[in-house]
Amino acid sequence: MFNLFKRKKGKVEDVNEDKPRGVIAEYYEGDNAVILKYVDELPNKEIISKFNWFTVVSWKYDGSLRNGMPDSETNLRMIALEHTLASAFDSSDLCRHAYNRTGNNLKEFYYYISNRDEFMNHFNVALKGHEAYPIEINFYKDSEWSELRKLIKETKG
Secondary structure, eight states: OOOEEEEEEOOOSSOOTTSOOEEEEEEEETTEEEEEEEESSOOOHHHHHHOOEEEEEEEEOOOTTTTTOOOHHHHHHHHHHHHHHHHHHTTOSSEEEEEEEEETTEEEEEEEESOHHHHHHHHHHHTTTSOOOOEEEEEEEOTTOHHHHHHHHHHHO
């Protein structure tokens, strides 16, 4: 699935050995680049057993004029959404961020969560006051974190 063009470990200014480093990877779907941002290490078994719903927040957009990438205005809104979600969830016990993807007319945020209702309540509170985003949210049972495992395996190629 992933024909990687590049894969780089994220640069960390303040190196903390307890925190896993991020990876940025690029692959192509047809002629369009797709950028992935993720941590290429699985969490411990306790976390995996707690967060068993794979959650996908999808934003479809028209990237036909930019080789599948969002235009500037759309990108700014996506960044605002990303920062809001990071602020709301990065230090919460409701979920664990798995990865993001951008490209080929699609932006997605992937999380592993424990409770769909609690996640959606927190999600809606975090976005209160924001203009509505053209997003769709889907939940899939994934107790073994097989989606993230597959991504890590395929991108280490």
